[in-house]
Amino acid sequence: KAGVTQTPRYLIKTRGQQVTLSCSPISGHRSVSWYQQTPGQGLQFLFEYFSETQRNKGNFPGRFSGRQFSNSRSEMNVSTLELGDSALYLCASSLLGQNSPLHFGNGTRLTVT
C-alpha cells in the first residue's frame, strides 16, 4: 500500500504570497490531518478533515485553511505568507477509530523569504 504522499517536497515563497500544499492519504483512509513542525514550537495541529468536513481546528490564524475532496485528498492553503510560516508541513491520514494511528507523509518544507 502506498503511504501518504505530499507535494511539493520543497517550496520557496515570498512574504505576502499565498501557497497551496497537497496531500494524498493512504488508500481507504478518510481522515486527513495537517500539522506544522518548527524547531521552536515542535509539532502543532492545524486541522483535521473527514468526509470533506473540517472536524477540528487548532489554534492558528484564519490565513491557514484547508479542504478535502470526495476522494479524501486534501489541500491546505496559507495566504499572506509571513516569515514565521517557514516550517515543515506534515499531512497525516488515518482510519477513524479510537486505536487508529496517524500515518504521516514526509512533509512539504516551506521557506518564506
Next chain:
Amino acid sequence: QQQVKQSPQSLIVQKGGISIINCAYENTAFDYFPWYQQFPGKGPALLIAIRPDVSEKKEGRFTISFNKSAKQFSLHIMDSQPGDSATYFCAARPEYNNNDMRFGAGTRLTVKP
C-alpha cells in the same frame, strides 16, 4: 497549549545500552499515547502506542511503561543500535477521539558505535 512535557531534549547512548525517554502529561482526558520516530527528511513514523488501561507494552526492543496515577509514560529502547539514532516524540490524544494529537518537544537520540 503544551500539555505533554518530554525529557531529555537530547540523549547519547553507547551501542548496546538502554535509551530511556520520559514524558508527562497534564490533562487526564487523554486516551491514547503513541511514540513516533523521525529521521531527518522524513515524517514521523509510529513506533509503539499504549492505552491508559495497560501499564506496559513491549514490541521487540521497544517498551512503553505507563503510570496513570503519576500521569507519566516512558519509552525504553533496549540494546540500542546506531540505526536507532533519530528524534523521538511522545504524544497524547484527547479522548474525544480526533486527531488533535498533542506532541512532546522531541528527544534527539544518538547511539554511538
